[in-house]
Amino acid sequence: MSGALPATELAIETTGLTKRFGHQTAVDGIDLAVPHGSVFGFLGPNGSGKTTTIRVMLGLAAATSGYVRVLGQDMPASLRDVLPRVGALIEGPAFYPFLSGTANLQRFDTADRHASSATRRARVNQALDRVGLSHAAGKKVRAYSLGMKQRLGIANALLMPRELLVLDEPTNGLDPQGTREVRSLVRSLAAEGTTVFVSSHLLAEVEQICTHAAVMSAGKLVAQGTVDELRRVGLAHVKVQTPDTEDAGRVLQRLGLAPEPPHSNNDGGSTVRAPLADHTVAPESIVAALVAEGVRVRGFAVESSSLEDRFVALTGEGFDVVQ
Amino acid sequence: MLAALAAVPVLIALAVRLSSRDPGPGQGPPFLDRVSQNGLFIALTGMVVSIPLFLPLTVSVAAGDTIAGEAGHGTLRYLLAAPAGRVRLLAVKYAAAVVFCLAAALSVATAGVLIGSALFDVGPITLLSGDTISVGESLLRLFLVACYVGLSLLGLAAIGLFISTLTEVPVGAMAATAVLAVVSQILDNLPQLEWLHPWLFSHHWLGFADLLRQPISWDSFAANGLLQGGYIVVFCGLAYSRFATKDVLS
Structure with missing residues (x-):
């Protein structure tokens, strides 16, 4: 199990992470260990607590108990240092429908105080280019298809060079070509040394691109390890x-x-x-x-x-x- | 929304211009009877007409939308993950609401001056104290009145910001804020609740008359500023304490 690795080599580490909403326990004491440089598949049926875990990881929601370390620093205490190094797609893309794709990305980039405004235009164009959206950059997001919004969401995660990418259901709504492109994008990012954390319920997806995986069920982590390890158990x-x-x-x-x-x-x-x-x-x-x-x-x-x-x-x- | 606000003095001016008889003294909203003699009064009439409902309504929309609008679009989570910083986001949103309050009051005044000078004669104004001031001086006084009205709305904007952190439905936040603005004015009109009146954020809303005297009396301006400042401190503080630790699940 990768949990045996020293803490410094983990991109994400949670210890006994628990999140309750009233009486409902969405995440129940999970110990995640995501090694640096891995492509980590976070699996689980709908409603098993994947997105809640991601929200707590990114400091959007507070853990009821337990600890989260991202890129070697405690969250949410070091949120300001950690988040600029993390790109995220959280529970589907969300944009201002009345703005163009470019304007949306510029707005989100402005929100990040560490992002330089001098290179903003170039970085936005580069990110759009990387997901193949340059041709629709000037269109209002209202007119985008589901797949285009999904790509724009991924472009938003790529606005800055990132050490960790958290992609929640990145291939949702994409056609087969789009899915292939996302796969090759994830591979090329991993080759550059970015740790990619992909949550998905599409197993074929995870099997093809991931080196490591963890399986959630009803808020609990029921398996974790390299993909080969997981497969070998069966x-x-x-x-x-x-x-x-x-x-x-x-x-x-x-x-x-x-x-x-x-x-x-x-x-x-x-x-x-x-x-x-x-x-x-x-x-x-x-x-x-x-x-x-x-x-x-x-x-x-x-x-x-x-x-x-x-x-x-x-x-x-x-x-x-x-x- | 600013265009809708600017339409108020335009409507008044057109109505007065097109009707055959002048409104008699004391008929209609304040200053209306002076309009046909001096177009500058259109701006004051527009202001008085807009203060009870129209201005608070637009401010409620702007302030109620601040955080709840982002939550409703789902963009709040991306702004926070950027990371925008929760305090910084609140500060920027409130600053935008403040700018809107001032712009709203100024657009009523500006539209009033423009349409008034286009349709009617413009000349020196006789103040409430009996003194007469030049056109330039009266424009300055109008600007002061607009600032006073804009300032009056800052407390309401802070309330709207706080309500906006409570919900993910922007329309709900807008409506709740607008309702509070009306309730506050109703309470301000009940003599039985006189002890409460100085504490209501709408208490000084129509109190800009002191700016139309010679010399200008700044008492009401200061009292209004103090009251609005109190509301800003309390409700921005509440918004902060609510938003800083809120789970963003939208």
Whole structure:
């Protein structure tokens, strides 16, 4: 677990962070450890406390108890020193609809006392260029599509060189091209050494761009570590495609595996799946045993567990997500 | 909003100009009967007409929108994350409201002078004390009256700022502030509550008559300044104590 790293190497660190609203506990004693230079995926179903955590991290809301350190300094005590080094997209973009994209960014930049007014115009143009919005810079934000607003929100986070970027659902409302662009943007920022903290419920997203991840469920942190670590916790499966499902099942059982009930494919055959514990049986010996028993093997694969399996295992299935 | 305010003296001037008979003495709002002899009085009439409702209403809109408007747009969280600094944001917002108060009063006065001089004769003015002053001197007096009226509204603006920190719905803050302005004036008219009157922020609103005497009596100006200053200290303090620790969840 990355929590073992020395504190100085953590971009974000929370200790027993708790936030209550009346009787409702939105965030319940979480210990986050976001290493410097990582792309950190902050996962959790809607309403699991991700955005509240981000608000407390950025000093917008006060923690009920617990501590937050961002870039090595206590929040919210060192808010003035920390926030200029942090770019943020918080719970979706928000702008003045009656101003143009450029005017909006200039206004937010003016709010930051550390931002030099001499370089403002150049920095705003650069940020707009980076998210591909230069062509719509002069348009009123009222006329922007959801995806354009989202990009403008990301541009706002990039107005200054940042050490840490906090992006809450950055690909919300973006089309596939936009999503790809955000992915490559995050990668290029990470390559420059920026720590990126991405909250999302899109697991494929996180799996593709993140080095580390944490999973929230009902206000609690239920898992944290590198993405590989998280994935490894889940079991791999063997998948046998065959018309002889009963024989295949028997063979797998003899080898000490626990096959799941088969389900039929479109091509007339069926698939038998069985969880494969680490290194108990070599996959090739499974195939050999199947063939020796006369099972017609049409396909065979070992699937490592995806982050999605892990996520669902941790947070619940379908609409039964723990609230 | 400034344009709407400027329309008040214009409307009055047009009404007086286009109607066939002059208003008799004591008819209509104060100074109306003097308008056809001296256009400068349009500015004073406009001011007196605007003070009870129109000016406080626009100030309520401007002050009620300060923080709640940002919260309503969702931009408050980005301003604070920039970081704008909570105290700095409050200070800038109140400063903008102060500028609006002065601009509102000045735009009524300016529009009154312009339309008055365009439609009527302009000449020396006879003051309440009986002395006559030149046109230049009367413009200066008008400017002083506008400053007095602008100053009168600062307390209301501070109340609006405080209410604005309580909500994320700007219209709610605006309406609440406007209601308070009306309630204060009603209370100021109830003789049974005489002990309360000196403490009401609207108590000196129409008290600019002292500026129309020779020599100028500054007593009411000072009393008004003191009262408004008190309201500013109390309500900006309340706004600060509320906003400095508020969870911004919009």
